[in-house]
Amino acid sequence: MPNTTALPSVERLLPQVRELLGPKVLASHCHRGDETILVAPGEIVSVLAALRDDKGLDFDTLMDLCAVDHLPRRPRFEVVYHLVSLAKRQRLRVKVPVEEKSPSVPTVSGLWPGADWFEREAWDMYGIVFEGHPDLRRLLMYEQFEGHPLRRDYPVNRRQPLIGPRN
Numbered sequence: 001m002p003n004t005t006a007l008p009s010v011e012r013l014l015p016q017v018r019e020l021l022g023p024k025v026l027a028s029h030c031h032r033g034d035e036t037i038l039v040a041p042g043e044i045v046s047v048l049a050a051l052r053d054d055k056g057l058d059f060d061t062l063m064d065l066c067a068v069d070h071l072p073r074r075p076r077f078e079v080v081y082h083l084v085s086l087a088k089r090q091r092l093r094v095k096v097p098v099e100e101k102s103p104s105v106p107t108v109s110g111l112w113p114g115a116d117w118f119e120r121e122a123w124d125m126y127g128i129v130f131e132g133h134p135d136l137r138r139l140l141m142y143e144q145f146e147g148h149p150l151r152r153d154y155p156v157n158r159r160q161p162l163i164g165p166r167n
Contacts, residue, residue, distance in 0.1 A: 011035060013057070013092055020054055021047055036093040041105045044081075044096050048108055051083060051092065059083040059092060062108070065118035067098075067126040071152040076100040077128060081108070104129040125150035 011030045017037055018025050024047055027038040039047045051059040064082040077098035084091045096105055107130040109115045119130040120139040127148035130136060138145065144161045147154055 013090060016056060017051070017092065020050055020057065034093060035091075036095060038095045038097065041079075041096050041098060044079075044094070045106050045108055045111065047094065048081065048083070048111055051094070052111060057090075057092075058085045058087050061086055062112040062115055062118075063091070065108075065115055065122065067122040067128050067150075069126060069150065069152045074100075077103050077126060079105050079122065079128060098128055102129075103127060104131050106131045107133040109133060124148065127151065 013035045014028050014030060014037070017035075018028065021037070021039075024039055024043045025037045026040060029036055037047075048059075048062075051057055061084040062081060063084045064080075066080050066082075068078045068080060070076055070078065075097040077100065079096045079098055081094040081096075082091065083094060098105060103126070105128060107115065107119055109119060109130075110132075116134065117139065119133055120136060122128050123130060123133075123136055124138045124140050125148055137143070141149065142163060144163050146160060147158065
């Protein structure tokens, strides 16, 4: 019989993160060892820079950046940043709520150049604009593609414009 006992929630980083960031942390939680903070879109660059530059935390790697569509929940979208400290062997998830009307978040490609591709993918699939991004254009879909296919309200039977070979 499988063990159905929930894994304990052990906060190792959250007290230190809350002390560093103060009121910039809107909420936090730890679920099965995954520690998460929620911050406002306007604070994301300063928050990620502080987490990267603080010697006690040393989150030197942006492992991933993705988006989530929570339709019909409000706010509809979230941008999720997965940070890793290679030296300290720890990780942290940072979430940013994004409203449906004019969804946008400042780019973090100035902090981590690798965020460039992650942000392009999130824009292409969900339509979230990353303000200040150096080259925000489609990454996975072709330029004439209409809409953002990972949005939960995207019509699955929608016909797209046909494109021919480039001359």
